[in-house]
Amino acid sequence: MADEFPFEISPMFEGERVRKDDMYVELAGPKSKGFELVSAVDIDEMEDGKFTLIGPDISDMEEGGRYPLAMIYRIAGELVEPDLEAIVERRNHDFQNYIQGVMHLNQRYDVWLRINKDSIAKGLNSFEDIAKATMMLFRNELPFIEKIDATYITDIEKVEDELAKAMERYAARDERTRNLHDEDVDTFYGCSLCQSFAPTSVCVITPDRIALCGAINWFDGRAAAKVDPEGPQFPIEKGELLDEIGGEYSGVNEVAQKLSGDEYNRIKIHSFFEFPHTSCGCFEVVGFYMPEVDGIGWVDRDYTGMAPNGLAFSTMAGQTGGGKQVIGFLGVGINYFRSPKFIQADGGWNRVVWMPKFLKDKVLADIPADIVDKVATEEDAQDLDTLKEFLKEKDHPVVKNWGADEEEEEDEESTGTSTAMPVFGMPDPAMLQNIPPMIGGGGGIKITLKNAKVSIDKIILSSKK
Numbered sequence: 001m002a003d004e005f006p007f008e009i010s011p012m013f014e015g016e017r018v019r020k021d022d023m024y025v026e027l028a029g030p031k032s033k034g035f036e037l038v039s040a041v042d043i044d045e046m047e048d049g050k051f052t053l054i055g056p057d058i059s060d061m062e063e064g065g066r067y068p069l070a071m072i073y074r075i076a077g078e079l080v081e082p083d084l085e086a087i088v089e090r091r092n093h094d095f096q097n098y099i100q101g102v103m104h105l106n107q108r109y110d111v112w113l114r115i116n117k118d119s120i121a122k123g124l125n126s127f128e129d130i131a132k133a134t135m136m137l138f139r140n141e142l143p144f145i146e147k148i149d150a151t152y153i154t155d156i157e158k159v160e161d162e163l164a165k166a167m168e169r170y171a172a173r174d175e176r177t178r179n180l181h182d183e184d185v186d187t188f189y190g191c192s193l194c195q196s197f198a199p200t201s202v203c204v205i206t207p208d209r210i211a212l213c214g215a216i217n218w219f220d221g222r223a224a225a226k227v228d229p230e231g232p233q234f235p236i237e238k239g240e241l242l243d244e245i246g247g248e249y250s251g252v253n254e255v256a257q258k259l260s261g262d263e264y265n266r267i268k269i270h271s272f273f274e275f276p277h278t279s280c281g282c283f284e285v286v287g288f289y290m291p292e293v294d295g296i297g298w299v300d301r302d303y304t305g306m307a308p309n310g311l312a313f314s315t316m317a318g319q320t321g322g323g324k325q326v327i328g329f330l331g332v333g334i335n336y337f338r339s340p341k342f343i344q345a346d347g348g349w350n351r352v353v354w355m356p357k358f359l360k361d362k363v364l365a366d367i368p369a370d371i372v373d374k375v376a377t378e379e380d381a382q383d384l385d386t387l388k389e390f391l392k393e394k395d396h397p398v399v400k401n402w403g404a405d406e407e408e409e410e411d412e413e414s415t416g417t418s419t420a421m422p423v424f425g426m427p428d429p430a431m432l433q434n435i436p437p438m439i440g441g442g443g444g445i446k447i448t449l450k451n452a453k454v455s456i457d458k459i460i461l462s463s464k465k
């Protein structure tokens, strides 16, 4: 495609993975620091195609090393406006994955890159090649960009300085949707970018639900659809409101059916259990239902420990991603925690029982005052037993459900029938088949179920003689 670069460039390399054994260097990612940022600037402020590197280049890096990386692009053009920044920024992911031997994952402050050994052997020794190839793709694919320049930073102190400024920019973008709600608009926006690796994924962006990658809000979707009508972001007419609490609209359902190739024909935007939004794999946070406490936990990419269900983010992300409606798991963007409609069909914050402290602190100001101390972190609960204890002690709203279950058991024992109702909507028992390896124990025995489907026809409760 372009002879001046020491690598091939093609969309066919998009799914290419760089595994640890093939990796020459790792950049940014969970064990280092980094980000990507696009800013709209005045056309006279910049020199088209200019590249600046601050810090060591690839040729200065050791094989197997891990380094910070910030990628800052400035764009200009008659049609370029700040509303387009997030949309252009999100395409950095696509375009860098077009480069053979380069793997780009995630977005914003979560970016994570790897360059493989073959590319280095073929002559890739400078970030300038990557930046220039990426800028070429930006200009070719997004013709409204008339000028673009790039600054890459690998010096850790400078990355940290610039990251703090970038975080302010991301927060300002997210803040814009605060006073706009789903009922205020007639049009939502869809995005098909992630269908390249999650073909049945249906991504719906509304004022009250940021995209699950966290990078595109309703304003961004609107700006992109306007400036590039043939591009991956497109309008979705809401149509008829079918379920106000769940957030179900006839227009979204029609698009879901079309976009998923008939795989799904219903999506409830604000539901965790019933026809939930699909999860592609780019989500910032994954939610997981814990039947043992009838509550929902959330874990983000930065959390490296185990959640109380005994699973790490990576395990649950593997279970959740792929563009499916996975009952019992849900991928979301961090800003969705700030939505007044946050999983409102399932109790909202009253159903949240656990999240890593770092994530909780990030959204602390948006957790309702009456629940904030009742949401456990890894400091309060490390497994299901300690979580149960914590929730009981704090009188978390889910505990009322346990009461209902206990009453139900008692009723069943005495009369053989049950009338007790849970406080929240309970998930369909069929969802249990989606819950991945649960680790349980007791009485000196540990049972690990892997990829198991358990079906129970009848439970008989009898007193121990």
Ligand code: SF4
Pocket: 090, 191, 192, 193, 194, 195, 203, 211, 212, 213, 214, 215, 216, 280, 282, 283
């Ligand atoms: S998660 Fe959704 S909005 Fe974000 S890039 Fe993927 S398809 Fe687009």
